[in-house]
Amino acid sequence: MKTIIQTIFQRYWHPYTALILAGLLSAIYFGLTATVWAVTGEFTRFGGHILQFIGVDVSDWAYFQLVHLEGTTWSRPDGWIVWGMFIGALIMVLYSNSFKIRLPQQKRRYVQGLVGGIIAGFGARLALGCNLAAFFTGVPQFSIHSWIFIVATGIGTFFGAKVTKMRWWKGKPSLMRGAAAPSKVNKHVVQPYVGGVITIAYAALVIYFFASGKTLLGFGALFGLAFGILIERGQICFTSAFRDLWLVGRSLMAKAIIAGMAISSILTIIVIVLYDIPPITKIAALSTFVGGVLFGLGIVMASSCETGMMYRLMEGQVLYLTVFIGNIVGATFLAYAWDHLGIYNLLVKSGSPINLLDSIGPIGAIAATLAMLGTLYGLTVYWEKRYQRNMQMKRGAKTHAS
């Protein structure tokens, strides 16, 4: 029993485990609710509510009509997905006794987080999704916009990685001579008890939703919680999946995400065919590409995407408060620019929603999707091997010289 508890609550899970579970759950969530796991649409609505609160009339903003700015975050399943994710991540952090206020040593990180967060929030909403609806839960819906978005995110993160390597950006570490003392450890462990209290309160809320017939809110709250648990335990990070591939040839997270999408696609196609639920298709246009590049650049600058930010904030990493604020500011600015600054006419209007199911049927759609994911997997392995070859040559040269 003790070892089970340790494995679940005190060790991080293998990214493959977490992402395959996330892929399965997101397909089941789609089957139950006909909506997908997504977060940035809700962030945009947060921005809308803040504007309303300070007295701005947003009723005629086209983007808020597009994302249905109605009710409050507490009355929307999408809202409970977000709050559930925060709470799921938080209770896992508490159970593993790993909450700690972590303040960046270098002040420049706050500016980087804010600026990166704004660019990522703007880009994600321009493309009509972030690493979820235009990526992880977009590919299994067979919506072509997610294919464009993945390629564009790859390009954006590549340039983002170049920026983070520059001296003025990355700053200087505190490297000292000799050994240094680690932090004092508090012997009294209270965090798991706080986690237990929150779990009980949240369970009561979920039961209330189902008992009072608010089934969709109940599903939102429950699946949000599960997604929160998975992103924290698996330390799921879409930013690192790309960035670490470019920076240090690290491929584990990228491969796990691809595997999760493959499993999710297979289950989703079964759900769509069996239950005749229409897939969620978003507009594929120039905006998808531009948004993806901006999103990729922004998440590397901010050191986190919109989902990674959520569990890192719950871990007590204060930096991600600026990223969260940036995401909302960026998404809200896009909502303004959509019609007021002509973004829709310039980048979106010429596009159209394209779904593989409509163009090539279910067999073709799943075959094409798996082939595309297989290609991505192959490219990832190729890049990792290429990096390792270069590294060995560099190390070999160093050894010979010394």
Add this chain to the structure above:
Amino acid sequence: MQAEKKADFTLDLRGESCPYPVIYTLEALEGMNEGELLQVITDCPSSFRNVPEEALKHGYTFAQDPVKNGQEYLFYIYA
């Protein structure tokens, strides 16, 4: 859990988020002479996995097992 050898350098990464723990660790090791010992103190949870894995992949060896110290980890790596 005492280091067999006293660390020559210490990289205090408390508060730093990814990717900087990995970048800083690899750069510090690259700048050190072979055989010198680096102590890394980090509290970014993602770095608990990616710092040791990347150090090993880049050909460095560990002087001892990683030490979990409350909400942080200590790594002892030979350059």
